[in-house]
Amino acid sequence: MTRVEARPLSREQFVIWMAAALSGAPVQPQDLTKVTPRSADVVLVWPVDDRGARPVVCVARNKFQDFYAFVSTYFANVQPYTAYFRVVPLELLGNLEQEGVEHPRSIEVTKLVAGASIAEAWLAALRNGERPNNVLPLVRSTLSSALGQTVLAGYDSMALDWVLNEWLTIRAARNDAVVSSVEAISNVWSHVHAAIVPMERQRTSGLNASIIDFLATALKTRTINGEALRLISGDVAPNADLRSMLTASREERVGRFNVFISELKERGRLDVAAEFTAGLMLAIAGNGSFEMIRSAREFQGWLDGAATWFGICAALFDESNLMSYAHSVGRRMTRDLSRQPEIFGVVGADVASTELRFIQSSKGDVANLALTSAGSLEVEILPNVLSRLVLQDAGQSNQRAEEYEVMLSALDEISRVTDRARKRLRRSGQEDQSTSEDRLQRRPKKLF
Structure with missing residues (x-):
């Protein structure tokens, strides 16, 4: 059983912690005034016996939208946020202490x-x-x-x-x-x-x-x-x-x-x-x-x-x-x-499901995310629970439709140019023929 420490942070304290975390490996918060859980915006969780572990950010279910709106504004160079920092529902915090399924x-x-x-x-x-x-x-x-x-x-x-x-x-x-x-x-x-x-x-x-x-x-x-x-x-x-x-x-x-x-x-x-x-x-x-x-x-x-x-x-x-x-x-x-990656280790997925929902609700383009694998998106629902989304999305379909329309327009233009050229050649041939006939008619007759 992994014993963890949970530290509630205000939004200001979270910004201070992020400034330190972005300078290198995410560190555990030190010398921050303790706040009551009721007034906290986030809760940082890390193992008690591992001072080098990366804290997990816990957010209440009803605060996910506000949290991602905040980090997307103040930490725009860290997008998506959950590709670098693990975020889980505060209500499931107890699962971070679970031992898991026994070997073998x-x-x-x-x-x-x-x-x-x-x-x-x-x-x-x-x-x-x-x-x-x-x-x-x-x-x-x-x-x-x-x-x-x-x-x-x-x-x-x-x-x-x-x-x-x-x-x-x-x-x-x-x-x-x-x-x-x-x-x-x-x-x-x-x-x-x-x-x-x-x-x-x-x-x-x-x-x-x-x-x-x-x-x-x-x-x-x-x-x-x-x-x-x-x-x-x-x-x-x-x-x-x-x-x-x-x-x-x-x-x-x-x-x-x-x-x-x-x-x-x-x-x-x-x-x-x-x-x-x-x-x-x-x-x-x-x-x-x-x-x-x-x-x-x-x-x-x-x-x-x-x-x-x-x-x-x-x-x-x-x-x-x-x-x-x-x-x-x-x-x-x-x-x-x-393979069971460390819960308090480096994130390996492209995005968490909670942030993906935020991106989708704000009409963001999932295809613009930096993907681990071309054509699919690896989504972390919980630590060590990953799902794959195959990106056969509307963006790809629209792109193919646009390419198809461009090809059709090009073919139509080629057809029109060909028709005009054919008509010109036909008229040119008729004019050449009529000119030849006129020349024959005007040619003086031979005298015998």
Whole structure:
């Protein structure tokens, strides 16, 4: 557990601190008169035992707009501000003291995040009728990626809600197509959250305890086996007999999955248990192979959340091809997620989601930001919770439209010039012909 010190600052004290911070590495405030939290504009937070750490700026939720308006005016040479200084909601300050997910479970959790993100990205590409050349930005942009990183960081349920709302808000402002199964995906990660973060096991109201126990056991044993399946054989999947399905032939496993889906459609049972069981059975059918994700199109439009459950359950299998699937995007995701940058270290993202919302609301051009990667924007929602925005925005579309119009105008002008030249040549040819005929008529006749 990291113990932190929180120092409330007035706006004047914040300016003094910024002057020192901009001269080099951000320093912890010294020799400043203490102010009461109620009269503070910001709160600086840093680890008690690390005098060289970079303080995190905490701002109340209802003061973000005023704060970013202030720093954009007084520190115009530090834009965007959150590319250099980390800013988090004051209400989530307690999460800066969290220990995070214990090793070695964190390695297994990265696989869950990667698996769910791949499944969600695949369905998004299927809905849009696209086959993207580079799937990594699309996978990183998913809701499962953001919520999974929140769980991996060991944050509480309030932080999970914050990440969900921020993820939705920054995409709604850009008119991005948001997945239709947001509520179902959020519910999936609430179950995973309760299975991984010990303090959240006490807050399981509205969740299925058997699913949580199944996930906790599977993570502990690092695979899906009869012990884990026994925990859900009662109230979650009483008629599926998943333990015998685990040892059946591939043809039988696929057949039983198809029968289960048909029965679900007939009964119209669309609760969390049905979504979980459908995703788990599809994972069992392929022994964790992500090639089975093609069958996840069966879930679209009526069994929201099942594809996310498939990605999570498939990642738990020993035989899973998560690491090698889709040009090893799973291996790249688990590598990146295994790195836990220091909360009180240097910022690595392009901008924080709260400042991005401010830029969008003030009609600022996101494309003008200095980007880590061309064509996409890395957004920090919370420390160690990053999301990717692919910049297929209106600015690019307008630029292409303008270029198209210029080309059309140029072609029209070329056509008009060509027509005029053709007419002139035609008239010139007619005049030459008539002149020749006149000359022939005026030529004196030969005398014989």
